[in-house]
Amino acid sequence: MSPRGHSGGRRVRRRRGASALAANAGTIERGVAGALEWPAAQQAALRRVAILVASGASQRDVLTAVAEAVARIARADTVQIFRYEEDAWGVRVAVAGKLAPMLAVGERYALGGHNVLTLVHETGREARIDDKRLASGPVSVVPLTHGVTSAVGNPVVVGGALWGVLASTTTSADLLPEGIERHIIGFTELVAIAIAHAQALEDLAASRRRIVTAADEMRRQIERNLHDGAQQGIVRLGLELRALRERLGSGDAVAPEIESLEQQVASLLDDVRDLATGVHPQILSHRGLEPALRALTRRSGIPAELQVEIPERLPVPLEVTAYYVVCEAVTNTLKHASATTVWIAACVSEDILRLSIVDDGVGGAGAARGSGLIGVQDRVAVHGGVLEIRSPSGAGTRITVELPVPRG
Numbered sequence: 001m002s003p004r005g006h007s008g009g010r011r012v013r014r015r016r017g018a019s020a021l022a023a024n025a026g027t028i029e030r031g032v033a034g035a036l037e038w039p040a041a042q043q044a045a046l047r048r049v050a051i052l053v054a055s056g057a058s059q060r061d062v063l064t065a066v067a068e069a070v071a072r073i074a075r076a077d078t079v080q081i082f083r084y085e086e087d088a089w090g091v092r093v094a095v096a097g098k099l100a101p102m103l104a105v106g107e108r109y110a111l112g113g114h115n116v117l118t119l120v121h122e123t124g125r126e127a128r129i130d131d132k133r134l135a136s137g138p139v140s141v142v143p144l145t146h147g148v149t150s151a152v153g154n155p156v157v158v159g160g161a162l163w164g165v166l167a168s169t170t171t172s173a174d175l176l177p178e179g180i181e182r183h184i185i186g187f188t189e190l191v192a193i194a195i196a197h198a199q200a201l202e203d204l205a206a207s208r209r210r211i212v213t214a215a216d217e218m219r220r221q222i223e224r225n226l227h228d229g230a231q232q233g234i235v236r237l238g239l240e241l242r243a244l245r246e247r248l249g250s251g252d253a254v255a256p257e258i259e260s261l262e263q264q265v266a267s268l269l270d271d272v273r274d275l276a277t278g279v280h281p282q283i284l285s286h287r288g289l290e291p292a293l294r295a296l297t298r299r300s301g302i303p304a305e306l307q308v309e310i311p312e313r314l315p316v317p318l319e320v321t322a323y324y325v326v327c328e329a330v331t332n333t334l335k336h337a338s339a340t341t342v343w344i345a346a347c348v349s350e351d352i353l354r355l356s357i358v359d360d361g362v363g364g365a366g367a368a369r370g371s372g373l374i375g376v377q378d379r380v381a382v383h384g385g386v387l388e389i390r391s392p393s394g395a396g397t398r399i400t401v402e403l404p405v406p407r408g
Contacts, residue, residue, distance in 0.1 A: 045069040046186050053194045060105075062194040063094035066166070066187050071097040073187075074152070074180045076168040078103070081156070081191065082117055083164040090117050090139065090164070098171065113137015116153030120165040126181040127153040150175040154184045158192045158199075166191065205382065231269065238265040289319040293326060293346060301334050302342060309347035315406060321379045322346065322355055322403065328376050329357035329399050337361025337397060348405060355401040365391040365399075373399075 049065050057065075067079040078097035082090040091108045111118045113136035119127035129135055129151045148169045156164045166188050170176050245258040284292035290308045297304035313319070326344055333342050339361030346355050365373065373389065380387045385403040 045073055046190065049187065049190050053190055053197065059194055059198040060094065063191060064096060066191050066194075067094045067096035070166065070168060070184055070187050073183060074168045074176060075170070076152075076176060077148075077170045077172065079169075080167045081164060082109075082167065084111075084121055084162065088112075090121070093164070099169075109139040111137075111139070113139070115139045116151050116167050117165055120153040120155050121162070124155055124157075124162050126155065128176075128181070130175050147171040149173065152176050152181055152184070154181055154188045156188045156191050156195075158195050163192070163195060205384075234265060234269045238262055238269065241265060284319060284323050285316070288313045289322055289346065292319075292323050293344065296323070296327060296330065297344060300330050300342065302339060304330070304342045304344060307343075307345045307347075310353075311348065314348070314353065318353060318383060318403060318405065321383055321385075322353060322401075324379060325355055325376050325399075325401055326357055328373065332365060332373065333357075333359045333361060333397070336365065337363075339396070351405045351407060353401075353403040353405055355399075355403075357399045358396065360396045363391045363393045363395050363397055365389060365397045376401075 046069075049062065049069055052062055052065050063081050067081055070076065071079045076097060078095065078099040080092055080103065081094040083093050084090055085108070088111045089108045090111060092103060092105055095103045095105060109117065111121055114129070115135055115137045116127045116129060117139045118137055119129075130149075132149055135151070148171055150172075151167060151169045154166045154168075155162055156166055166184060168176060168180070168184065241258055241262045245255050245262070248255055248258070283295055288310075290310055293306055293308060297306045314322070326346070330342060330344070333339050337359050339359035341360055343358045344356070346353070348354070377387055380401055380403065383403050385401060388400045389397070390399075391397040
């Protein structure tokens with residue numbers, strides 16, 4: 001080869017090398033720019049989801065927000081979150097992205113084969129598949145039918161135990177970015193926090209239910225004991241005193257004393273009946289909420305107006321809760337409000353039992369001040385209800401409660 005040809009060859013190679021270098025430089029520049037954008041975008045997305053978690057949003061809303069955020073950060077077409085079940089299944093609990101309309105929340109897949117759901121379950125570590133020809137197993141069938149080319153799975157660990165997996169997929173010819181798993185870790189940690197928070201709330205609600213149920217059962221037992229024991233004994237004593245007075249005759253010197261004892265026994269019987277009614281009124285169990293509220297207003301101690309629109313019997317636990325909400329509110333009114341009238345309303349509409357107790361007293365009531373309304377809060381919370389207290393000083397008190405009515 002002549003020197004010119006050789007030289008020409010070198011120049012050609014240099015030009016090709018320059019073109020390649022320029023192309024690589026452009027790629028590197030874009031990659032560096034993208035990398036510099038990653039932390040800012042990632043942190044912003046993490047903050048948005050963290051705020052959602054801190055605000056007490058539902059677990060489903062948080063999981064969906066995480067899936068949407070990861071889809072943007074990872075440049076994934078679709079992001080799914082699966083929860084592992086003990087019988088070697090995975091259930092989809094959230095999905096966002098391109099394939100979301102075709103992937104229903106709640107669908108279950110058997111673990112097995114070569115897919116990120118199974119790999120993460122087996123290893124407890126991140127998993128990645130960039131060749132769809134290697135994917136197998138039941139869970140891989142749906143994604144493959146929609147042309148998924150790359151998948152990454154990040155484990156979700158809650159309380160030190162593997163809970164599920166966050167799976168990111170793309171249908172693009174460009175695979176998911178290398179190292180994307182590291183950028184997703186922060187989101188899986190937020191998922192874990194949201195799940196742990198939801199579990200803590202569920203445990204608290206279960207604890208409240210146990211306490212309230214035990215208290216109600218104790219109240220019923222006390223009421224039965226008072227009715228079957230103390231009340232019956234007092235009734236027998238009154239009858240025996242009457243029989244004794246009748247045998248002695250009205251002219252006997254001790255007859256007035258016996259009659260006085262009869263009156264005291266009758267008063268004692270009324271007190272015991274009132275106590276039994278306050279513990280757990282039989283009328284509530286036998287006839288329902290409306291008659292129980294009417295009986296409550298008749299003995300309220302101050303003028304009380306009642307309006308009830310409840311077309312049918314409600315579940316017993318709900319009736320008990322509603323009765324004690326009103327009972328406690330009226331008791332507080334008598335003890336602290338210096339009110340002249342109390343207005344009570346109860347109605348059911350759109351599967352919600354709504355209660356309101358309003359007085360014209362001095363105001364200033366609140367559960368935070370240590371009154372019996374703290375117990376009311378717990379009862380309402382057990383049923384997933386809402387309690388609101390408005391009690392400005394000098395302007396009376398309004399207590400409103402909404403309790404979901406279970407159906408079926």
